[in-house]
Amino acid sequence: MTKQLLDSKEIDRTLTRISHEITERNKGAEGLCLVGIQRGGVHLAERIALKIKNTEGADIPVGSLDISFYRDDIRIRQPSVVSRTDMPFDVEGKKVVIVDDVFFTGRSIRAAMDAIMDMGRPALVQLAVLVDRGHRELPIRADYAGKNIPTSRGERVEVLLEEDGHDDSVVLVPEEQVNENRKKPAGEEK
Amino acid sequence: MASAGSRHLLGIKELSAEEIMFYLNSAGSFKDILKRDIKKVPALRGRTVVNLFLEPSTRTRTSFELAAKRLSTDVINFSAPSSSILKGESLLDTALTIEALGADIIIIRNSSSGTPHMLSRHLKAHLINAGDGTNEHPTQALLDAFTIKEKKGGFEGLKVSIVGDIIHSRVAKSNIYCLKKLGADIRLVGPATLLPEEFRELGVSTTSSMDEGLDGADVIMMLRLQLERQGKGFFPTTDEYFRQWGLSKKRLEAAKPDAIVMHPGPMNRGIEIASAVADGENSVILEQVTNGLAVRMAVMYHLDERKEQ
Numbered sequence A: 001m002t003k004q005l006l007d008s009k010e011i012d013r014t015l016t017r018i019s020h021e022i023t024e025r026n027k028g029a030e031g032l033c034l035v036g037i038q039r040g041g042v043h044l045a046e047r048i049a050l051k052i053k054n055t056e057g058a059d060i061p062v063g064s065l066d067i068s069f070y071r072d073d074i075r076i077r078q079p080s081v082v083s084r085t086d087m088p089f090d091v092e093g094k095k096v097v098i099v100d101d102v103f104f105t106g107r108s109i110r111a112a113m114d115a116i117m118d119m120g121r122p123a124l125v126q127l128a129v130l131v132d133r134g135h136r137e138l139p140i141r142a143d144y145a146g147k148n149i150p151t152s153r154g155e156r157v158e159v160l161l162e163e164d165g166h167d168d169s170v171v172l173v174p175e176e177q178v179n180e181n182r183k184k185p186a187g188e189e190k
Numbered sequence B: 001m002a003s004a005g006s007r008h009l010l011g012i013k014e015l016s017a018e019e020i021m022f023y024l025n026s027a028g029s030f031k032d033i034l035k036r037d038i039k040k041v042p043a044l045r046g047r048t049v050v051n052l053f054l055e056p057s058t059r060t061r062t063s064f065e066l067a068a069k070r071l072s073t074d075v076i077n078f079s080a081p082s083s084s085i086l087k088g089e090s091l092l093d094t095a096l097t098i099e100a101l102g103a104d105i106i107i108i109r110n111s112s113s114g115t116p117h118m119l120s121r122h123l124k125a126h127l128i129n130a131g132d133g134t135n136e137h138p139t140q141a142l143l144d145a146f147t148i149k150e151k152k153g154g155f156e157g158l159k160v161s162i163v164g165d166i167i168h169s170r171v172a173k174s175n176i177y178c179l180k181k182l183g184a185d186i187r188l189v190g191p192a193t194l195l196p197e198e199f200r201e202l203g204v205s206t207t208s209s210m211d212e213g214l215d216g217a218d219v220i221m222m223l224r225l226q227l228e229r230q231g232k233g234f235f236p237t238t239d240e241y242f243r244q245w246g247l248s249k250k251r252l253e254a255a256k257p258d259a260i261v262m263h264p265g266p267m268n269r270g271i272e273i274a275s276a277v278a279d280g281e282n283s284v285i286l287e288q289v290t291n292g293l294a295v296r297m298a299v300m301y302h303l304d305e306r307k308e309q
Helices: A010-024 A040-056 A105-115 A175-180 B018-034 B059-070 B089-100 B117-118 B138-152 B172-180 B197-202 B210-213 B238-245 B285-304
Strands: A002-008 A031-035 A062-065 A096-101 A123-132 A144-148 A154-160 A167-174 B049-052 B074-079 B105-110 B124-134 B159-163 B185-189 B205-207 B219-222 B258-261
Touching: A002 A010, A002 A144, A010 A040, A010 A123, A010 A144, A010 A167, A031 A040, A031 A105, A040 A123, A096 A105, A096 A154, A096 B197, A105 A123, A123 A154, A154 B059, A167 B089, B018 B059, B018 B105, B018 B138, B018 B172, B018 B285, B049 B059, B049 B089, B049 B219, B059 B074, B059 B105, B059 B124, B059 B138, B059 B285, B074 B089, B089 B105, B105 B117, B105 B285, B117 B124, B124 B138, B124 B285, B138 B172, B138 B219, B138 B285, B159 B172, B159 B210, B172 B185, B172 B197, B185 B210, B197 B205
Parallel strands: A031 A062, A031 A096, A096 A123, A123 A144, B049 B074, B049 B105, B105 B124, B159 B185, B159 B219, B185 B205, B219 B258
Antiparallel strands: A002 A167, A154 A167
16 A cells, blocks of 8 residues: 655645745845756746745746656666757756755756756756655755655655646555556656 | 557558657657757767668758767768679678667668668668658658648648659658548649559549649648659640649649648759749748758657667
8 A cells, every 4th residue: 555655734834945945045036946857846846936936026937857868767768758848048057956856866866967057057056856765876965855755765756746636645655566557657756 | 658669660651640649749859959059968879870871862861960960879871872882782781781880770761662671671770761762751751740730730631732743752652641640631733644543542632733732721742843754754844844833922822821831852943833932931841951850859769769579
């Protein structure tokens, strides 16, 4: 059976805290932009932008990044249509905060950084994640982490959001069930 | 949306509508790369692409070469005049040699229909047909379909007129297979001598009258008149050809006001198409060139995903 790690209230509180931390660390919203990694990170980036707008009164631009072209697992990836990257702003000189749902090996973040660097030279790049489940394979850490959740490698963490037609929750799927259903859902970092 | 699909792109005939849409849905992401300052992604870093062109071609070869480079592959061009084919080596031996050099993707153009299909039975590399005789030119059809999708949104019930030298045209053939599978309504227009009757079996209508053929069209696809065939009795003179089947401003009025005019290039201005139309506001001819890069990138990228069976 799956186990709930965070409910709707806890997700909201966590995102509120992350939003405050982002503006605190960066001394306001000046020059900030958020880049959500598709698919799991985009809705979270939009929610954080809304929270920052409510507290700071500033509109933070939000981009949506598909990292397919920058992945290092091309030999084992499943064929799928490449989604459109939508970056409605220039990253040059900006403070870019990458947003993702689950922080796992760090490989997606590496790919996202390479993708962003090909679009320009940001002033700085930071990382915000809702769940850090450990098992890093690269020297990358999160600047803003919602919840640290110890997991075993074979388990899966799913972030389910209203925007995709679920009730907001974060669940842990045990290894047996992952093997049963090998189809990879949205919301898991690999 | 996953698609199993073949390891090669031999022709549109072999593809399902779903597989065609798979490429079209991905191509936009590749087009975005071409608009950036850094027009290159590391997606296929370390792969080797060989252009094996045994028929003269500049634009298609250049398009494939650039598409391959935009994906960070290494590209080698192997063309007829400089190749060992002239020294008597068989095409299969040449292809096997290229594969032994480490080619992951081989792009083949040859004057004999079926060449890529023959090679696909012997090679492990991914093959892309860049034109085989009068058979097919699948990436041209995909880029045309992508252009139509961008401009018209979809294909169902769309009125497409394909005009000119149909009988000699692999572009026409691939486009007919492709647009038919996607649900478009196709009319072939041209002199009876260049309009093969058997194409009607593919579910298209034919006419020799331009006004009838262009009436209410959403898309007009002009084909290059293969001038090398002139004097073989297919049509009287090029002047006469333009009067009867050339696309002039006046003729274009028969189509819908927002019809798009396409041409695979190279164009014979003043023979199959008037300059005023080729450069006019309905023309999407140069966008087809840009879209060709995007679609060829998408094809190489997705073929690379497909494992050996």
